[in-house]
Amino acid sequence: MRLKLVPSETNWDFFRATRISFGASLMAMVASVLLFATLGLNFGIDFRGGTTIRTESAQPVDVGIYRDALAALDLGDVTITEVFDPGFGPDKNVAQVRIQAQDGQESVTPETIAAVEAALQQVAPDITFPSVESVGPKVSGELIRTAVLAVALAIFAVLVYIWLRFEWQFSLGAVAALVHDVTLTIGIFAALQIKFDLAIIAALLTIVGYSLNDTVVVFDRVRENLRRYKKMALKEVLNLSINETLSRTVMTSVTTLLALIALFVLGGDVIRGFVFAMIWGVVVGTYSSVFVASNILLMLGVKRDWSKQDDGGAGTQFADVDA
Amino acid sequence: MLQIALWKRVAILAAVLFGLALAMPNAFYTRVEGHNDAVQAIEATGATTPELIAKRDAWPGWLPSGLVNLGLDLRGGAHLLAEVQVDDVYAERMDGLWPDVRDALREQRAEIGTIRRRDAPVGELHVQVSRPENMAAAVAAVRELARPTVTLTGVGASDIEVRGEGDMLIVQLSEAEQQATRDRTIQQSLEIVRRRVDEVGTREPTIQRQGADRILIQVPGIGSAEELKALIGTTARLTFHPVVSRTANPDEAPGTGNVIYPDIEDNGTYYILEKRAVVSGEDLTDAQPGFDQNGLPSVTFRFNPAGARKFGQYTSENVGEPFAIVLDEEVISAPVIREAILGGSGQITGNFTVEDSTQLAVLLRAGALPAELVFLEERTIGPELGADSIAAGQIASIVAFVAVLVFMGASYGLFGLFANIALLVNVGLIFGLLSAIGATLTLPGIAGIVLTIGMAVDANVLVFERIREELKSARGPARAIELGYEKALSAILDANITTFITATILFMLGSGPVRGFAVTLGLGILTSVFTAIFVTRLMIVIWMERRRPKTIAL
Numbered sequence: 001m002r003l004k005l006v007p008s009e010t011n012w013d014f015f016r017a018t019r020i021s022f023g024a025s026l027m028a029m030v031a032s033v034l035l036f037a038t039l040g041l042n043f044g045i046d047f048r049g050g051t052t053i054r055t056e057s058a059q060p061v062d063v064g065i066y067r068d069a070l071a072a073l074d075l076g077d078v079t080i081t082e083v084f085d086p087g088f089g090p091d092k093n094v095a096q097v098r099i100q101a102q103d104g105q106e107s108v109t110p111e112t113i114a115a116v117e118a119a120l121q122q123v124a125p126d127i128t129f130p131s132v133e134s135v136g137p138k139v140s141g142e143l144i145r146t147a148v149l150a151v152a153l154a155i156f157a158v159l160v161y162i163w164l165r166f167e168w169q170f171s172l173g174a175v176a177a178l179v180h181d182v183t184l185t186i187g188i189f190a191a192l193q194i195k196f197d198l199a200i201i202a203a204l205l206t207i208v209g210y211s212l213n214d215t216v217v218v219f220d221r222v223r224e225n226l227r228r229y230k231k232m233a234l235k236e237v238l239n240l241s242i243n244e245t246l247s248r249t250v251m252t253s254v255t256t257l258l259a260l261i262a263l264f265v266l267g268g269d270v271i272r273g274f275v276f277a278m279i280w281g282v283v284v285g286t287y288s289s290v291f292v293a294s295n296i297l298l299m300l301g302v303k304r305d306w307s308k309q310d311d312g313g314a315g316t317q318f319a320d321v322d323a
Numbered sequence: 324m325l326q327i328a329l330w331k332r333v334a335i336l337a338a339v340l341f342g343l344a345l346a347m348p349n350a351f352y353t354r355v356e357g358h359n360d361a362v363q364a365i366e367a368t369g370a371t372t373p374e375l376i377a378k379r380d381a382w383p384g385w386l387p388s389g390l391v392n393l394g395l396d397l398r399g400g401a402h403l404l405a406e407v408q409v410d411d412v413y414a415e416r417m418d419g420l421w422p423d424v425r426d427a428l429r430e431q432r433a434e435i436g437t438i439r440r441r442d443a444p445v446g447e448l449h450v451q452v453s454r455p456e457n458m459a460a461a462v463a464a465v466r467e468l469a470r471p472t473v474t475l476t477g478v479g480a481s482d483i484e485v486r487g488e489g490d491m492l493i494v495q496l497s498e499a500e501q502q503a504t505r506d507r508t509i510q511q512s513l514e515i516v517r518r519r520v521d522e523v524g525t526r527e528p529t530i531q532r533q534g535a536d537r538i539l540i541q542v543p544g545i546g547s548a549e550e551l552k553a554l555i556g557t558t559a560r561l562t563f564h565p566v567v568s569r570t571a572n573p574d575e576a577p578g579t580g581n582v583i584y585p586d587i588e589d590n591g592t593y594y595i596l597e598k599r600a601v602v603s604g605e606d607l608t609d610a611q612p613g614f615d616q617n618g619l620p621s622v623t624f625r626f627n628p629a630g631a632r633k634f635g636q637y638t639s640e641n642v643g644e645p646f647a648i649v650l651d652e653e654v655i656s657a658p659v660i661r662e663a664i665l666g667g668s669g670q671i672t673g674n675f676t677v678e679d680s681t682q683l684a685v686l687l688r689a690g691a692l693p694a695e696l697v698f699l700e701e702r703t704i705g706p707e708l709g710a711d712s713i714a715a716g717q718i719a720s721i722v723a724f725v726a727v728l729v730f731m732g733a734s735y736g737l738f739g740l741f742a743n744i745a746l747l748v749n750v751g752l753i754f755g756l757l758s759a760i761g762a763t764l765t766l767p768g769i770a771g772i773v774l775t776i777g778m779a780v781d782a783n784v785l786v787f788e789r790i791r792e793e794l795k796s797a798r799g800p801a802r803a804i805e806l807g808y809e810k811a812l813s814a815i816l817d818a819n820i821t822t823f824i825t826a827t828i829l830f831m832l833g834s835g836p837v838r839g840f841a842v843t844l845g846l847g848i849l850t851s852v853f854t855a856i857f858v859t860r861l862m863i864v865i866w867m868e869r870r871r872p873k874t875i876a877l
Contacts, residue, residue: 002876003733008791054708087715110549130705132548139404139699150832154825161824165817199767205829206774206844209822213778215827216821217785220814248788251734252781255727260779262723262768268715270396270708271766278774 005254006247014242014290015235015298021291025180032187039190044197047144049101049137051113054083055120056128058091066095075112076100085269095268101137147201151182154208166219167303173296174215177288181211184284185277192246199274207281210256214249214289220247222297226304234302238294246290253286327864335857339748342850345755348388355390358382389758392527393543394539394839397713399706400543401551405696407512407536409467409505412694413446413496416504419482420448420468424494427464428452435461441491446501448494458487465494472499505536511693513538516555518689523554538696544639548701556696558651559686561604563634564596566645566657587653588674594654596647601637606630610687613670614679620680621672624687631667639663648673650683716769723773724750731780735787738877741862742783745854748777752850762846765839775847781818782855785811791877800875801867808860815852 049250055061061082070078077100088094097120102112113132120127135143139295155178163171189196221241257279264275268305348355361378365371382388395402421440428438428450436453438461443449452461462485469481480499487494496504509532520542531540545551545574567581570593577583577595586592608627615621626634637646638660647657648671655673677682727746731739753772757764790807794800826848827842 002736003730005734039819047341089709097366110552113549128705130708131703133702133704134548134700136699138406146832150828154828155332157824157828158821161821189681198833198837199840202829202833202840205825206840209825209844210778212821213781213818216817217814220817224810234863244792245788247791248781248784251784252778255730255780256774256777258726258730259723259773262726263719263773266719266722267770267773268719270712271770274767274770278770315499 002018004247005250008247010243010246012239012243012246014294016241018295023297025288025292028041028187029180029183032183032190035187035190039193041186041190041196042193043139044195045098045133045135046197047140047147049140049301051099051132051134053099053113053129055095055097055124055127056130057093057124059093059124059126061093061095062123063095065123066097066120069123070097070116073112073119075102075116083269085272086265087268101140109263131280143198147198150201151204151208154205155179155182158208158212162216162219166223169235169297169300169302170219170222172300173293174212174219176296177211177215177285177293180288180292181207181281181284184299185281186255188280189277194273194276197273199271200277203274203277203281206278207285210282211285211288214252214286215293217248218242218245218294219291219297221232224292226302230304235298238298242290242294249286249290253282256282327861332861335861338853339858342752342755343748345387345389345759346751346753348382348386349391349754349758351357352390353384355388359388359390380523387758389761391754391757392761392763393709393713394763394768395541395543395702395704395709396766397709397716397764398543399704399709400541401545401548402702403540403548403551403555403698404530404533404700405538405540405555405698407538408508408695408697409508409536410445412504412508413501416496417443417446417448417494423468424448424465427468427493428461431457431460431464438492443493450492450494452487452490452492455487455490458490458492461492464485465492472497472503475772506645509536509538510691512696513722515690515692517541519555519685520551522685523640536700544706546703548703552698552701553624554682554685556698557686558684558692558695559604559689560651560691561687562600562606562649563602563637564598564647564649565637565641566647566752567595567597569594569657584649584652586656587650587655594647594657596649596654600649601633601646602626602630604687604691606633606723607687610684612677612684617670617672619672620675620677621670622675622680622684622687623668623670625645625668628667631665634669635663635665636669639665649708712766712769716766716773720769720776723776727776727780731783736876737866738787738790738863738875741859741866742787742855744862745783745859746776746779748858749847749850749854750776751848752854756846756850757843762842763839766841767837767840768843771840771843771847775844775851778822779847779851779854782811782815782851783859785815785818786855786859787877794875794877800872803875804863804867808856812856815855819852821846 063082066080067078070080079098081096081098082232083094085094097116099112099116102109113134115163117129155175159171159175159176162174183206185207188194189200218241221244222238224236225232225241225244226234229240232240235311260275260279260282264272264279265274336451357378358381362384363409365375365379414473425438425440428435433453434457436457438453439451441449441451450461452458465483465485469483469485472480472482480497481495482500483494484497485494487493513530513532517528517530517539520530520540527543529539531539533539540555542551567577570583571591573583573585573593575583575593575595580598581595582598583593583595586594606626606629608625610622610624615625642660642662645657646657648655655671671683674677678750689724724746728743731742731746733739735742739833750772753775789811790803793803793806793810796803798806823845826841830838830845833841
């Protein structure tokens with residue numbers, strides 16, 4: 001008996017509820033932008049400078065006491081959050097202390113760190129500091145620019161590649177799906193106020209890669225079916241292609257999610273935000289390659305006379321890749 | 324029919340075995356690490372203690388011994404990003420040039436009148452001339468001072484540019500000279516940082532230039548970034564100056580050619596010294612920590628012949644006068660010269676602890692930094708946190724692995740098993756490649772591997788789903804498999820090339836852990852495509868040849 005997530009033969013109409021799915025996507029995107037504009041992202045020190053100190057002690061963390069202990073130091077904005085992880089035993093209590101970038105200093109001075117550590121040792125004598133990280137405002141500014149550049153460049157590179165391999169309509173469809181995924185990911189980070197740092201940018205780019213992976217597989221089948229069924233309406237071709245690839249889409253999403261969920265639960269708190277972004281991205285990316293990318297393609301229409309250009313090829317100079 | 328030529332089979336098998344052999348040492352991490360360290364120690368020192376030999380022989384020398392480097396976030400250690408203040412060097416060059424410019428212009432006094440130095444932006448020298456109508460003569464006189472730049476590319480370029488603007492004569496370093504100076508300064512700084520880090524003898528530090536004027540320093544196993552900063556952040560310029568006078572007023576005007584420096588103890592004492600140093604740390608050949616005749620920690624040093632001559636001459640001419648030993652513009656001590664010091668060696672005593680004197684000796688031996696370092700970023704990760712991350716990553720990887728294996732087996736039966744074997748090979752190959760290129764594994768890198776585990780099956784899934792479809796068209800199993808591979812190929816390639824593009828961009832623009840993630844993701848794509856297209860297919864083909872099934876269940 002085989003495990004089958006999707007019946008072997010499906011003929012679902014993915015465009016019946018186009019208005020609803022498209023409307024939902026649009027609303028989610030608008031909501032994401034609004035959340036980003038109002039709540040903003042909870043930027044980590046990578047992007048806004050400052051210092052984070054991870055503390056560990058046997059006694060439970062009392063955020064209030066920690067805050068009072070540090071208030072006397074006059075360090076400006078200090079955030080203290082307790083960190084939870086199923087892997088921590090009862091005598092392992094972890095907190096994250098974040099201190100804003102100090103005026104006129106590139107990176108935090110040894111005196112500041114020593115003062116913070118001494119103050120915390122007053123209230124929790126057995127406290128240790130497994131990590132101390134400090135980023136100056138100069139570097140954090142550059143990191144933001146590089147991060148934005150990386151995401152933009154990745155999307156652009158993809159646009160060009162798909163354009164070369166397919167047609168410009170496909171390329172726009174794929175990029176619309178990517179923008180959708182990236183926007184929604186930023187939205188959820190704004191809504192839940194999860195720390196947004198360099199690793200999340202890596203996750204965003206992976207989402208771009210994954211979502212694209214899905215979209216390209218569907219498009220590849222669309223291209224094939226367009227050649228096979230020359231008279232079939234575009235909508236039918238798209239529907240057929242999505243149905244044919246559905247089983248694969250679901251299989252791959254499930255295996256990837258299985259791996260990511262294992263990492264989310266067991267991988268430790270240090271990368272939890274990163275893994276969360278990827279789980280979210282896989283879900284949203286799978287959705288968008290079925291509903292967003294194909295819808296855009298349907299709206300733009302496709303040139304159907306590929307077979308006239310060269311026989312057997314897909315119509316572009318790069319299409320004849322064979323192993 | 325399904326066929327794979329014999330040579331292809333051998334090549335595929337050889338590639339897999341080779342990759343797995345490269346990966347194997349990682350399964351015996353501590354033993355191999357001990358072996359590598361012992362081999363290095365024996366090579367470096369020639370020492371052959373039984374302990375070292377035992378460690379070396381714990382791993383056979385003919386086996387591959389490349390290991391995946393663990394990143395700082397997994398091993399613990401300190402990371403610093405420092406910016407070299409090259410502007411200081413430009414400013415210094417201009418200060419050094421001023422006496423020559425002044426002398427050159429004074430000779431032309433009849434024509435250009437009096438001159439006065441004005442404040443100028445960094446890297447420029449502004450001189451106001453009282454008779455601007457003869458500016459051309461002044462410019463010509465200063466141009467005489469120009470010397471050719473010493474670079475590989477800027478042949479014939481001169482080191483300074485001189486021009487007149489109104490009554491202001493402007494001297495600045497030429498573009499080529501600035502470039503050359505910057506490169507030289509960074510190279511020197513790199514070299515000196517490396518020497519200092521090597522002096523304390525930690526394992527595999529990373530010290531590299533980043534961008535135009537930055538240095539990235541990563542030292543595994545060091546307790547904190549502060550420790551590292553104390554070691555490499557000090558300029559450590561040692562100079563010996565004649566003392567003019569001593570004062571308690573920090574704002575006292577030192578007079579021309581003199582400077583005022585505080586005592587290193589912050590005890591309210593200030594020294595007015597002649598700015599020109601008699602000798603400097605550049606003339607030192609050695610410095611060692613020791614104790615003076617009262618048993619207090621001190622540093623003994625030795626000059627090279629040129630330094631010894633200058634020092635000897637100065638001390639013999641100035642017996643009974645005080646002179647100051649200055650470290651980074653702070654006076655360590657200002658003893659009175661009791662007798663001429665001709666041997667070229669001496670002793671610095673101050674209010675040192677043993678640690679101070681040891682560190683000072685290290686710094687003096689390694690030499691002074693040509694410019695100040697400003698730290699832009701610093702991270703310390705404790706070894707326990709790294710160990711926790713490795714443990715968590717391992718458990719998560721194993722669970723992810725088992726989940727995917729079970730799922731694939733349940734979905735595709737025997738073919739799922741083939742895919743699973745390919746997946747095992749795939750992870751082995753990733754580790755093999757990581758070890759072979761000496762890449763660094765970071766925590767996001769582990770996430771990249773776990774993600775690859777999930778995504779690697781994708782290529783197989785694409786093929787299997789396609790074979791299922793082709794089977795429906797009622798062709799024979801062999802034909803279905805062949806068509807399945809053929810038709811899924813373009814989707815596999817397109818899908819993986821696009822992901823590879825994003826991994827490449829991540830690698831180019833990312834740094835540190837993110838880069839580690841890009842490396843594992845990119846390698847994972849290469850190996851997963853290889854295993855899906857070649858390894859799984861080989862297994863299926865061999866199985867088909869043996870069993871010759873009439874139908875296949877997929």
